[in-house]
Amino acid sequence: xxxxxxxxxxxxxxxxxxxxxxxxxxxxxxxxxxxxxxxxxxxxxxxxxxxxxxxxxxxxxxxxxxxxxxxxxxxxxxxxxxxxxxxxxxxxxxxxxxxxxxxxxxxxxxxxxxxxxxxxxxxxxxxxxxxxxxxxxxxxxxxxxxxx
Amino acid sequence: xxxxxxxxxxxxxxxxxxxxxxxxxxxxxxxxxxxxxxxxxxxxxxxxxxxxxxxxxxxxxxxxxxxxxxxxxxxxxxxxxxxxxxxxxxxxxxxxxxxxxxxxxxxxxxxxxxxxxxxxxxxxxxxxxxxxxxxxxxxxxxxxxxxx
DNA sequence: ACTATTTTTGCAAATTACTTGCAAATCAAA
DNA sequence: TTTGATTTGCAAGTAATTTGCAAAAATAGT
Numbered sequence: 191x192x193x194x195x196x197x198x199x200x201x202x203x204x205x206x207x208x209x210x211x212x213x214x215x216x217x218x219x220x221x222x223x224x225x226x227x228x229x230x231x232x233x234x235x236x237x238x239x240x241x242x243x244x245x246x247x248x249x250x251x252x253x254x255x256x257x258x259x260x261x262x263x264x265x266x267x268x269x270x271x272x273x274x275x276x277x278x279x280x281x282x283x284x285x286x287x288x289x290x291x292x293x294x295x296x297x298x299x300x301x302x303x304x305x306x307x308x309x310x311x312x313x314x315x316x317x318x319x320x321x322x323x324x325x326x327x328x329x330x331x332x333x334x335x336x337x338x
Numbered sequence: 339x340x341x342x343x344x345x346x347x348x349x350x351x352x353x354x355x356x357x358x359x360x361x362x363x364x365x366x367x368x369x370x371x372x373x374x375x376x377x378x379x380x381x382x383x384x385x386x387x388x389x390x391x392x393x394x395x396x397x398x399x400x401x402x403x404x405x406x407x408x409x410x411x412x413x414x415x416x417x418x419x420x421x422x423x424x425x426x427x428x429x430x431x432x433x434x435x436x437x438x439x440x441x442x443x444x445x446x447x448x449x450x451x452x453x454x455x456x457x458x459x460x461x462x463x464x465x466x467x468x469x470x471x472x473x474x475x476x477x478x479x480x481x482x483x484x485x486x
Numbered sequence: 487a488c489t490a491t492t493t494t495t496g497c498a499a500a501t502t503a504c505t506t507g508c509a510a511a512t513c514a515a516a
Numbered sequence: 517t518t519t520g521a522t523t524t525g526c527a528a529g530t531a532a533t534t535t536g537c538a539a540a541a542a543t544a545g546t
Contacts, residue, residue, distance in 0.1 A: 206488095216542055218494065237532080250496045255533060271419035272475055275504075275532065293480035307453065310476070318481030327476040328422055328458070332441035333466030365515060366523065384502080398525045403504060405523095423503065423533075493542065501534070511524065516517100 197230060202226065213264040220249040224257050225266070225281075234278035234290065272299060291319065319328055350374065361412040368397040373429075374407050375412070382418055382426035382438065382447060420447060439467065 202298065209265060210217050222245050228235070235243070237258060241251050258279050261267035266284045272292045278299070288303045304310045314321050314322055343475060354373050356366055376383070383391070389399050389430050406427050409415035416430045420440045426447070436451045439462060452458045455472065462470055 197361060216493065217540070220416060220495075237432040238356055252497080252534075253495055259534095268473075269422065270473060270475060271422065274417070274419065274425060277422060277532085289474045289476065291476040293342045293483055294477050295479055296353060298480060305455065305457075307474075314476060314478060318484065319476075321480035322476055322478040325416075326437045326455075326472060326475045327418060328437065328462060328467075328472045329441055329442050330437040330462060330467035330470040332437060332446060335441055335443040336466065336468045366513070369523075400526080401503075401524055407505095416517065425503085488546085489544100490546100491543085491544080493540105495538105495540070496538105499535085501532105503530105504531090505530070507523105508526095508528105508536105511522105513520105513522070515519090515521100515534095 202229070205229070205276075209266060213266055215260060215264065216279050218307070220253045221257050223258075224254060225251055226263065228267060228281040232301070234272070235279040235280070236278055238268075238276075240279070260307065273297060291322075350377070357414060361414055363408060363412065368401045369405050369408075371397055372402060373409065376409075376415060376427065376429040380449070381428040383421065384421075384422075384424050384426055384429070385441070388427070403468075422444060441467075442469070 203222075206222050206229065207217055209225065210221055215221060220280055226241060227240060227243055231243075233239075237251065237254050239270055240254055240258075241249070248330055258267060258269075262269055262279070265282055267269075268280050270278045270290060271282070272290060286303070287305065288301045289305075289310070290299050291300045300308065302313065304313060311324075347382055351370075354377065356372065356412070357367055358403050358451050363369060372388060375388060375391055379391075381387075384411055385399065385402050388402055388406075389397070389433050406415060410417055410427070413430055417428045419439060420426050420438060434451070435453070436449045437453075437458070440447045450458065450461065452461060455474075459470055459472075
């Protein structure tokens with residue numbers, strides 16, 4: 191824990207605890223660690239990155255996956271599939287809706303906040319990105335499943 | 339091969355062959371089968387679905403993956419990650435740019451052609467979809483990599 | 487607080503989409 | 517058709533993610 195600002199740390203603790211409670215998840219050490227990391231640093235992170243960012247042996251990788259999946263279920267966290275064989279996870283902050291761009295070569299990930307595609311592409315071009323493609327997918331519950 | 343319309347079949351053959359040639363890929367039986375399927379039916383298909391749609395033993399699964407990856411490289415085919423542990427593939431028809439919606443429960447995939455998000459979401463709501471989320475990601479070559 | 491009940495965790499093994507090494511088959515160029 | 521390069525099939529390998537199970541921790545009731 192940070193020795194520099196114990197008050198802020200307490201606030202963070204309370205925030206994490208509240209978020210978990212609101213979503214009906216019990217308060218456990220691994221869940222606080224993982225959610226705490228996602229709140230402090232703004233990802234997206236792979237499960238492996240999370241594992242290595244947390245204190246050694248503080249949390250098993252199976253637990254990390256299980257917690258992340260639960261967080262995604264209750265929409266506390268978003269998943270992206272920026273690389274094909276590895277998911278990335280990020281705190282789902284409703285006030286900071288944004289999207290990602292990944293370099294096809296070096297895999298560096300950046301975020302941006304515009305939300306109209308032509309505008310976004312123009313801005314990306316100005317930033318020097320070449321050969322831009324996008325992928326937009328919607329996820330929802332269809333009429334049949336909503337009734338069943 | 340279809341006995342109903344041999345002329346159309348020949349045209350299709352020629353189209354497939356031309357597409358492969360244009361992209362600098364040699365003409366092989368598996369490549370023709372896979373691309374042919376993607377041209378005839380409009381996916382997206384998983385590799386497994388492609389395997390089972392082709393005539394028994396006409397093509398190994400390793401070959402299917404290799405061909406699909408080559409098609410993606412030359413931008414003849416697009417990939418989506420609609421389900422988290424399985425890629426879907428679709429012919430990249432520049433005249434029919436579109437996006438997908440997948441039901442979070444039954445995994446049924448539909449396509450639509452609008453390209454502004456609010457409009458899309460409104461239309462999806464009219465179709466009865468609930469709890470709509472979207473995921474938009476850009477892929478490009480960053481300035482550093484373009485120079486290096 | 488204490489205990490009982492439920493939930494969660496850690497570990498190790500399993501799963502599964504996807505990839506790869508290699509010898510045999512097929513393709514393309516001349 | 518022959519020659520050399522590319523591609524294929526097969527079987528084994530890889531790596532992210534999941535799962536079974538017993539032990540540990542969290543919650544609810546008293």
